[in-house]
Amino acid sequence: AKTDDDSIRMVLIGPPGAGKGTQAPNLKEKFCACHLATGDMLRSQVTKQTALGIEAKKIMDQGGLISDEIMVNMIKSELSDNPDCKKGFILDGFPRTIPQAEKLDEMLKEKSIPLQKAVELKIDDELLVARITGRLVHPSSGRSYHKLFNPPKKEMTDDLTGEPLVQRSDDNADALKKRLVTYHNQTEPIVAYYQKTGIWSGIDASQSPSNVWSQILKCLGQ
Ligand code: ATP
Ligand code: MG
Numbered sequence: 001a002k003t004d005d006d007s008i009r010m011v012l013i014g015p016p017g018a019g020k021g022t023q024a025p026n027l028k029e030k031f032c033a034c035h036l037a038t039g040d041m042l043r044s045q046v047t048k049q050t051a052l053g054i055e056a057k058k059i060m061d062q063g064g065l066i067s068d069e070i071m072v073n074m075i076k077s078e079l080s081d082n083p084d085c086k087k088g089f090i091l092d093g094f095p096r097t098i099p100q101a102e103k104l105d106e107m108l109k110e111k112s113i114p115l116q117k118a119v120e121l122k123i124d125d126e127l128l129v130a131r132i133t134g135r136l137v138h139p140s141s142g143r144s145y146h147k148l149f150n151p152p153k154k155e156m157t158d159d160l161t162g163e164p165l166v167q168r169s170d171d172n173a174d175a176l177k178k179r180l181v182t183y184h185n186q187t188e189p190i191v192a193y194y195q196k197t198g199i200w201s202g203i204d205a206s207q208s209p210s211n212v213w214s215q216i217l218k219c220l221g222q
Pocket of ligand 2: 020021037039092093
């Protein structure tokens with residue numbers, strides 16, 4: 001039987017392009033946990049053209065944040081209804097504000113499953129421009145590539161499914177500038193929040209993906 005030790009409940013923190021979406025699938029695989037990426041969830045609403053998706057697209061393209069209430073409810077319903085999350089979860093893109101972090105703690109306290117770890121992927125803003133403006137994504141899986149640093153085998157095509165890759169509408173230099181301002185003002189304060197509770201670890205995310213992965217395992221005690 002599984003012991004509590006091989007389950008995981010963690011959040012990944014880091015600016016756009018830090019590598020959250022690259023590392024989260026590794027964690028999901030290793031710990032059989034669910035990967036909740038709020039940006040991917042919102043983009044699927046945009047594709048389906050739901051009322052939320054139509055509103056969210058405007059905000060995302062301007063580098064702003066969707067309301068805390070909407071995001072907290074989105075995570076709450078996943079954590080209660082998604083059976084994969086019973087074995088643990090990796091949150092990617094949530095919490096993004098102090099109120100979201102507080103609500104998450106309340107929610108998990110009620111379920112007696114507190115967070116175990118908050119891993120911050122630390123990287124200077126200057127390095128992110130090249131990462132973001134060259135990024136290509138496979139929308140349905142969230143897999144990402146880079147035109148130069150990690151090109152797909154066939155141009156603009158997902159290696160695994162053969163489906164087309166796209167460039168996100170917010171992955172341009174202008175929107176990135178605003179996303180970074182939003183990150184530093186609204187999201188970075190959650191680092192201090194988790195430092196206070198003692199579950200924070202910081203990692204140098206300017207290294208190669210495989211080096212970042214080893215660092216993550218190390219700070220999870222693996
Ligand atoms: P990356 O995909 O490189 O990690 P990112 O963090 O900027 O970069 P996503 O996490 O995909 O991108 O999120 C895209 C957009 O979705 C954000 O810029 C924001 O507008 C919205 N969003 C995602 N998660 C939240 C959240 N928890 N609270 C508010 N808005 C959110
Ligand atoms: Mg992401």
